[in-house]
Amino acid sequence: MKQVSSRPTRSRSAKQIPARVARRVAQEKKGALGAPRKKASPTSRSTSRTSSKNSGIAKEPTGIIGFDEITGGGLPRGRSTLLVGGPGSGKTIFAMQFLVNGARESEAGILVAFEESPDRLVANFKGFGWNLAGLRNSAITFVDAHPSSELVQTGDFDLEGMLAVLGAQIRRTGARRIVFDAIDIMLALLPDHAARRREIYRLHDWLLEHKLTALITAKGLGDESSATGKDSFGFMQFMVDCAVILSHRVILGVSQRNLRVQKYRGSSFSEDEAPFVIGAKGFDVAISRSLGRGDADVTVERVSSGVERLDTMLGGGYYRGASVLITGFPGTAKTTLSGAFAEAACRRGERTVFVSFDSDGTEVVRNLTSVGIRLNRFIRNGLLRMVSARTITGSAETLMVRIKAIARDQQARCLIIDPISTLSKAGNELTAHGVAERLIDWTKADGITLVCTSLLDEMASQANGGTPLQISTLADTWIHLNYLVQAGERNRGMSIVKSRGTAHSNQVRELILSDTGVTLADIYTAGGEVLMGTLRWEKESAEQVANEVAVVAGELKRVSLDAEEAVLEVRAKSLQTELAAKKVEKTLLSRTTESRDKALTRGRIRMGELRGADVAIKERK
């Protein structure tokens, strides 16, 4: 056995290993430079590998998204793990993924199949793209242990034969991972409880002796009471070093899968139930970002919202990587606003995914065309991918995993989910908030700008001021759309409820949809009145008319004053002329009088001279 257990110390880095492992190895090297280096021994490598993970025992990564994070590295190396779950809870998939991942890291494994024949297993797992047939001969050995239906049981038996066979296989392949799939099938053949217990201990001792990382799956209902109670293999949960429970419940018709680590000797682990999904590539366990993980990179880069005025209101647009929430009642143009964002993103050449829960992608595109948002060309050149999520059924977790897969596939930089409130529909109330949280966490970590709309239920709307998902507290920017019903018409009002890290306008704007696009207009606020739509228009035009009238009136007045002035000026001129004439007349008059007087005087003198009178002259003087 010595030669078997010493196999893992072979340098793995010499072979082709996944980047994840390479990174980890690099980190260790970095750590080793700082710390005083111990003398390398065959076991020091395995301990140093997990020392950075803050756990005492060595771990074997399963490659299952999320599970390795929950357990701080994977399954306990060289120890056994029990995987309990009900029918269809994903036990075999989990186990198979553990082996396949080992095979990818050049670690051979053995699968002992008690329930299904290896051929059937290989066929079943073709769908996950794991190519078991290719791995089968080299890295994963299948041992067919499913009892034939014709098997006659004639008394007590033991597993020595199986262990001898497996021992030979291990010597041949150097396997370090072993899976016993559905051990309960074999245990059921044993005649009594004592025999079952004996064989379990036999197996356990054998595993320890061979220092194999073992995964034993068994049927159970998932909760402790049923697993440890009447089931004869319940005591296995006490024996193994790690126990994982898979549960599969149906809540209001929606399937909810959960995974819980029940125990993990010598290691800390996340104790809560973690929802998981069996996706196209296997298990995907949902995890929130753990405390230890670094924060996502933030940027001050702005991306356009697709509406010019909105960009100015937000001081340049949304932040890249931000999560934007658009809330509003049905028909308040939430989809239009998100469509505008999609168009702007594609114009910038950014790959975008538009997930629509309400209507088909083609419908959305057609409807958006009516407001001048043309997405067709971007769909054609592949920048935009419309996903109609009406066709995706299942739990919030499933939706999240699918959306994630699509976004990764599209290498999306912008993601639109319309509306995200679908996540919290019946059967998902409990999980939806967590899903939304993880969605935002994931988009932030990946630097994806997320725009999601949310329907405000009339019931729950204003009372708590938030969406049922309580996503509003997580969102960076919250735009609220509302109706203002006035004078027999509805008008759309838009306001920015919050926008983190951005000076934003606190004014309500009127959102106007026209065939040329989406525009925002200032609403009419004067004298305490808030007017929108026709009323605003009426008021504005009335004001304009009044203004014009005033202008004209002023002009008229000026003209008439001009006229009066002119008249007066004319009058003044004629009077002056008259005056001048009078003056002339007067001068003339005085001159005539003078000359007449002179003439008279002259005449009198002459007459006097002629008459010879002198008295008269005295009288006159």
Place this chain on the structure above:
Amino acid sequence: MSERRKPAFKLCLYIADHTPNSDEARSNLTALCARHLAGRHEIEIVDVLLHPERALQSGVLMTPTLIKLLPLPERRLVGTLGRTEAVMLALGIEALE
């Protein structure tokens, strides 16, 4: 004794060294054959600890396992072979009066 000639029996017993179950099966089988198949059987005993490849080849994982190779069809019996009636029924051996 029946007049008809019974076909020859070819049996193979897989055991794991001298574990209690294996020893029990061996003695049970020997006793049964001596009583009912005297002179017309052939038993091979394979110790899987010594020949695991043979166990793998024939898909024997539980010990002890008895395989009836002949007469056809092939039959597999798992366990100590303690339940004699079940064993005889499975092997197609008629009880002797």
